[in-house]
Amino acid sequence: MSNEENQEVNILESEKNLVLDHDYDGIKELDHPLPFWWVMIFGLTISFSVPYYFYYTHADGPSIRAGLNEKMHEIKEKQAAWEAKQGGFNTEKFNAFFKTEKGKKLGAKTYRRKCMACHADQLQGTIGPNLTDAYWIHGKGDIASIYKTIKEGVTAKGMPAWGAVLTEEQMYGVIGHVMSFKNKNIPGKEPQGEKIE
Amino acid sequence: MSDQSFESVVYDDKTVKKFLIATVIWGFVGMLVGVILAAELANWRVNLGLEWITFGRLRPLHTNAIIFAFVGNGIFAGVYHSLQRLTKARMFSDLLSSIHFWGWQLIIVGAALTLPFGLTQSKEYAELIWPLDVAVVLIWVVFAVNFFGTLYFRREKHIYVAIWFYIATILTVAMLYIVNNLAFPVSLMESYPVFAGVQDALVQWWYGHNAVAFFLTTPILGLMYYYVPKAINRPVYSYRLSIIHFWSLIFIYIWAGPHHLLNTSLPDWAQTLGVIFSVMLWAPSWGGMINGLLTMRGAWTKVRKDPVLRLFATAITFYGMSTFEGPLLSIKWFNALGHYTDWIIGHVHGGGIGWNYMFLAAMALYLVPRLWNTSLHSVKLANAQFWTATIGLLLYYVSMNTAGITQGLMWRAFNEKGNLTYPNFVETVDTIVPMYWVRLIGGILVLSSMVIMMINLYLTVKAAPKEQKEVEYKVPKATWKKSSENKDEGHRRLEGLTFTFSILALLSVLIGSLVEILPAVLSTSYIHKDYTVDPYTPLELAGRDIYVREGCYTCHSQMIRQLPQDVVRYGKVSEASEYIYDRPFQWGSKRTGPDLHRVGGKYPDYWHYRHMLDPRETSPGSIMPPYGWLFKKKLDTAILPQKLKVMKALGAPYSEDEIKFASQNAQEQAEKIVAGLESAGVKKSMANKQIIALIAYLQRLGKRNEVAHDEKNVSEH
Known part of the structure; x- marks a missing residue:
């Protein structure tokens, strides 16, 4: 071979x-x-x-862990500084923004991307509650409490905190979108929470 | 040759041929499964909604087929061929050779018939269920006896460097495989590992890392030392280098496992050891590359012309590249960026395709014509194979590294608000999907190169003479055995003492193993003073086993690392003490989807219900496959008392009543969950379906009972 x-x-x-x-x-x-x-x-x-x-x-x-704690401290400070600069919910800014063409579009788009999965296309609710009826679980369905719920979330109930995810304008747009459906009473998820007259 | 100091020997080449054929066939199968997986990641619809081919079930089949079926058979072919020639002795026992060959193929068939059906231990590259593990160990022992028997009856006094690597391989793989698979059977198909949580993770990655070291590296280096000088007809560059890099490689390699667990809740000291031993591994690895490439020096003209030599040279070059990238990725900064991303996938395929496949392809192209006493059918086809494989690999490597680094940077990006720039995980996935398509093309090219080789080898064998006579070789008698005098000194002396050599090799890998693993396994300090963790309820445990069965860990981690980008995205850092009841641990190694350790309670039950049915309904843009069968299949609650019993034997504090009433308990919890879903239109009859158990488990993830320091808070469960 x-x-x-x-x-x-x-x-x-x-x-x-x-x-x-x-x-x-x-x-x-x-x-x-x-x-x-x-x-x-x-x-x-x-x-x-x-x-x-x-x-x-x-x-x-x-x-x-010490390295993490140090970095988390810096991040918290940065977040606090940003919060302080924003100064919370600005009614004037909101009123001026949400009715504009840009505000409506941004609100609808953001809703579709982030909220629709749980609150459904007509806001009638599936996983999350119906936003078109007169019943509210957190707050009284007023702008300020909707802002708070969106921003901080109700994490124990499964509503994520969107403050870290959405810009201020996006949140204002979404609130406008929610307000435009308020009291339309679209059939969907059964009423939850307290009836607000 | 009538000289009295010679005798004749017939080598067993039939076994070599059989292993070679198996190598090529399983290589094709393993790569084909890889291409299917690549397509599933590029487009989730390719999962076809079929449980058996869904990514999580199929991925273990790909890794196991490539490692144990393809490379395994390739190693055996090369070892059986070279060992007989290096020892000038026929394999110790033809019967053992036969048992080894057929036993190994049966195990592979067993793997292919269990993994797609969700029968898995879920520890990476150790997914095979316990009866198959027993078979692997038995067949490995058969191989070892056959191997060491041949060594014992060798005619050549000194063992060549190739054999050193084979010895290290056989002993270390046995140790790794047995320890990592220690488990307590629940049934014929299921078992729970003896280690839990962080200990299980450490043992697993000691194994996982060294499976790469001692199954995909050391045996191939041994083969390199035989086939490269043979094929190119040049002397080995440096004997001294081979001694130094062999011993340093096997001693250092075994310590490096914890680099798979950097920034996790593994104790700092173990992580630090993982970093430094990975860094120190750079030179020993490159010692092998240098000896391989410099052996080819002076014959580069031949390398340019001959595709077989070019495949060898490319394989060694990729080995050098991967073993540089490995230590780099073990440095904490790079690891924080690359871990859980496709960078790692690119890295392992640089080694897997570049080093293992290219090397075994070269070996097969070299061996087949010689074994069948003919010449290669077509050098052109071999050239075509080389270029197809090389271009395919480059596309694969570049696309995955790009995808990995891109996604890693997106995960860690913070904006001016101090928040994540890309808080939506799906967005970071959708960004890299185009790279998944490029990878698919690369994978298809590599698979095609394999097909080209199959055709080339088939036509080579077909043209071979029908009569394959066994050749008698005249070899010198082992006269050295008679003389008690030994003039050898130093390492040369050791090369004549195979038993001592083997013991020293075993000690080299035992030191690192014991120093790293014993303290972690014996430690009882995994109890936290600020909170307690409950053992899983029977339904949660059943759900966990479904999570394991579906291979969720192949895409999701359960480990929030000590890094700000993890904490801000996923929640509180994961602590070692939270995993004490996790058998097997499910930390994962890749985030194709987000981390799940704190997903418990993050969404309502109904969110999970819809998400598992159609992930895109709740997470637009998601690439996760739907899990429709979980909504149809009934949960087997009858086995739950047995499962709890085994868990109790392993240390979970279940009471006798909890074990006795496990099935009823599970049923009640399931009914409670379904009651909460009824308003959303979920029927009561869903309570006995597997999806409910999975939801129970997911909602439990990351939950712990915070303890106020003066009053102990006992929670209901």
Whole structure:
């Protein structure tokens, strides 16, 4: 079987003095030294790793949790600063915005994307309550309490907090959209909460 | 040759041939399943609403088929072929060879007949159910006996570097596989692991990481040391380098597992070990690449002309690339960005396609003509295979890295309000869907390259002479066995002492394993002072097993990492003490969908009900498949007392009554949930369906009882 026969291993002139007397099924081995740059990489990774371990485990390196707490603190401060700048619900701004063409469009679009899955296309409710009847669970169906419910959510009942997700304009638009369906009494989910006359 | 110091030997090449054929067939199957999965991610409709081919069920089949069926058979083919020639001895036992071959194929068929049906342990690359695990261990022992038997009766005194790698592989895989699969059977098909929560996670990723190390890397390196110098007819570059990189590689590799759990609730010290040993692994890995590529030095003209050599060279290059990317991804900053994203998917396919597939393809193209005593049917086809595979892999790699880094950056982006810039998870998914299409094209190209090879090899074998005579080889007698004198020194001496060598190799992998795993497993400090966690109610437990069965962990994590982007998006950081009843743990490794650890109570029951029926109704743009069968299938409550009993044996504090009345208890809880859904039009008869149990579990996720420090708050359940 000619294919299985071992051909003479091709050894370069410069390698002749490096050939070891090993022979494994015709395989020869050279005795090249370890490449310098390879030894350097190995040395560098070890000299990085050992102090790294001792710093984080046995010295005063910060724990992962401490790192998180610090970053969360910064985020909370940023959020508080933004809140302070906004100054809560702005009735004037809302009145000026929600009836405009832009406000109506933005409201309808945002509703479709974020709210419809639970409150249905005509706001008659499925997973979430019917928003077209006279019954309200959280607050009295007035603009301010709708704003609060949207922004902060009622997480225990499954209503997400949208304040972190929607812009102020989007929320105003959605409130306008909800108000335009108020008391239309579209048949859907049964009344929940208190009747507000 | 009538010399008395020679004798004749006939190598068992039939077994090698069988393993080679199996390699090619299972390789095709594994890749085909991969392409189906890629299509399912590009468009959810490809799931066809069929439970057996839905992503979560099929993904374990892909990974197991590639690792154990494709690469496994490839390793066995190469080991059986090279070992006999390196030891100048026939395999120890033809019977064991036969049992090994057929046993392994039966296990693969067993996997294909269980995983799509949701019979799974859900630990990645260890999904096979316990009876199959027992079979794997038995067959592995058969392989080991056959292997070490051959070594014992070898005629060559010294064992070559290839064999060092085979030894490390056989011993370490046995250790990993047994420890990670330790479980308590519930029935013939189901079991609960002996480790829970964070301990289970640590053991799993010690296994998972080292499955890559000792199944996809060390055996292939061994094969490289045999086939590359053979194919190119050049001496191995550096014997010294092979010694240093072998021992450093196996010693360091075993420690690196925790890099799969960075920033999670695994204790800091274990994470730090995972980081540094991954970083230190860079050089030992590259030692193998250097020795492979520099062996080819001086013959580059041949490499350019010969597609087989080019496949070898490309495989080694991808090995070098993956083993650089690995340590990089283990650095906490890069890991925080890349973990749970498609970057990791790109990374593993750089290794899987680039290193494993290309290498085994080269080996098959080299071996088949030689074993069948003929020449390769077409060099042109081999060239076509090379280019198709290379272009396919590049498309795969680039698209997944782009997708992963893009999504990772979107997840962590904060706006000027201090809120997430992309709070809607689905938005970050839909952004990368085009990349899923590019990946699909890449995958199809790789699969096509496999088909080209199948045709090429088939035509090669078809043209081979019908009469395949067994060849007798004249080999030198093992006269060295008679002399008690041993002039060897240092490592050379060790190469003649296979038993000592094996013990040292085992010790090398035991040290890291024990130091990392023992403290975590023996520790009892996973109790938190601020809250308690209840064991799952029978219905929640049943729902959890459905979550496991459907492979939800293949797309969802249950681990809110200690990173601001996780905390702001998903809620309170996950604590180790919250997982004490989680068998198996479900932390996941990929977020194709959002994290679910705090999903309990986030939405009403009816939200989940509709979401599982049609995910796009509640989450527009979602790519999750619908789970219609959960609404039709009845829940088996009869087995619940048995399940609770096993859980109790493993440490969950269920009372005798709770076990006795588990089925009734589950029924009552289900009826309560359905009562709440009735106003939405859900019929009472749904109470016995599996969906209700799943909802019970999902609503329970992440719940804990906060304890006021003076009064203990015992909650109802």
